[in-house]
Amino acid sequence: xxxxxxxxxxxxxxxxxxxxxxxxxxxxxxxxxxxxxxxxxxxxxxxxxxxxxxxxxxxxxxxxxxxxxxxxxxxxxxxxxxxxxxxxxxxxxxxxxxxxxxxxxxxxxxxxxxxxxxxxxxxxxxxxxxxxxxxxxxxxxxxxxxxxxxxxxxxxxxxxxxxxxxxxxxxxxxxxxxxxxxxxxxxxxxxxxxxxxxxxxxxxxxxxxxxxxxxxxxxxxxxxxxxxxxxxxxxxxxxxxxxxxxxxxxxxxxxxxxxxxxxxxxxxxxxxxxxxxxxxxxxxxxxxxxxxxxxxxxxxxxxxxxxxxxxxxxxxxxxxxxxxxxxxxxxxxxxxxxxxxxxxxxxxxxxxxxxxxxx
Numbered sequence: 134x135x136x137x138x139x140x141x142x143x144x145x146x147x148x149x150x151x152x153x154x155x156x157x158x159x160x161x162x163x164x165x166x167x168x169x170x171x172x173x174x175x176x177x178x179x180x181x182x183x184x185x186x187x188x189x190x191x192x193x194x195x196x197x198x199x200x201x202x203x204x205x206x207x208x209x210x211x212x213x214x215x216x217x218x219x220x221x222x223x224x225x226x227x228x229x230x231x232x233x234x235x236x237x238x239x240x241x242x243x244x245x246x247x248x249x250x251x252x253x254x255x256x257x258x259x260x261x262x263x264x265x266x267x268x269x270x271x272x273x274x275x276x277x278x279x280x281x282x283x284x285x286x287x288x289x290x291x292x293x294x295x296x297x298x299x300x301x302x303x304x305x306x307x308x309x310x311x312x313x314x315x316x317x318x319x320x321x322x323x324x325x326x327x328x329x330x331x332x333x334x335x336x337x338x339x340x341x342x343x344x345x346x347x348x349x350x351x352x353x354x355x356x357x358x359x360x361x362x363x364x365x366x367x368x369x370x371x372x373x374x375x376x377x378x379x380x381x382x383x384x385x386x387x388x389x390x391x392x393x394x395x396x397x398x399x400x401x402x403x404x405x406x407x408x409x410x411x412x413x414x415x416x417x418x419x420x421x422x423x424x425x426x427x428x429x430x431x432x433x434x435x436x437x438x439x440x441x442x443x444x445x446x447x448x449x450x451x452x453x454x455x456x457x458x459x460x461x462x463x464x465x466x467x468x469x470x471x472x473x474x475x476x477x478x479x480x481x482x483x484x485x486x487x488x489x490x491x492x
Contacts, residue, residue, distance in 0.1 A: 194490030209236020222483030249326030273323030293358030297479030301350025313340025356482020
């Protein structure tokens, strides 16, 4: 069964999704990104046995997605479902793990990320602040050692390419507060490149662990230097949806509301209507990519506050909107506000151009 797809703009990037060795491989002119496989109770996904592989490419060529189902036949056995949703500018990756035979998941490592090539600088942010850029150290060293992974790890190449790897919109799952659990994120950097290891679950031997399935999402976004993608010239520049009810705005930790939350139902409805009504090129300005704590935006009505991001939702909107307008011979862009551009340099560049069909 085929599990590798080479897709993308000629000379811009190539991608391989859901191979046995990695969830996603991205190859650019001067940078390579490898998001390896997960580990369940210290068993590698590479040792799993496939039961289903599905690939789909949209008829218009703008969208590719892949899905695999595998069984890891060690320990209690683990049913693993992986999905990758990719277009010209970004990818969303999901890992679903279901311990079988009444077992539990006590140790989990999300896909390790390795970035190599001509790296000019790199940095990270945790809560939507500007990226903290720094140069590569002359020798390999640990540059970040924290309980939780940063919301975004960004890398800029010598050519000006910017790639960011970020936690999914389910940010709360990447920052679990569970009794007996000791999560750990380690980032090392040096002349050979950058490596991020993300241990999300590591329960103590005497900790009680709930029998349940688990899910984690994360994303990749990239901004290419001297991009030749078609960009609107006479775009209908519209301000980002502003006249939203309170339920469509971002909820901050202190209980106040601000901006807009792309994950909320009122926002989704308004944006979809705006795209459907467009009669030419459309560019949405001052987009809000900040974090939100309103749990109802995630569909979890039993909770009051769950911190979630919006990068994955913005990528999905950009992909969908671009396909809708491309069918009418028009183009679609999303321009982040100043705060969003500083916090998401790769995402900002990906959104603020019209993607092209994949090869």
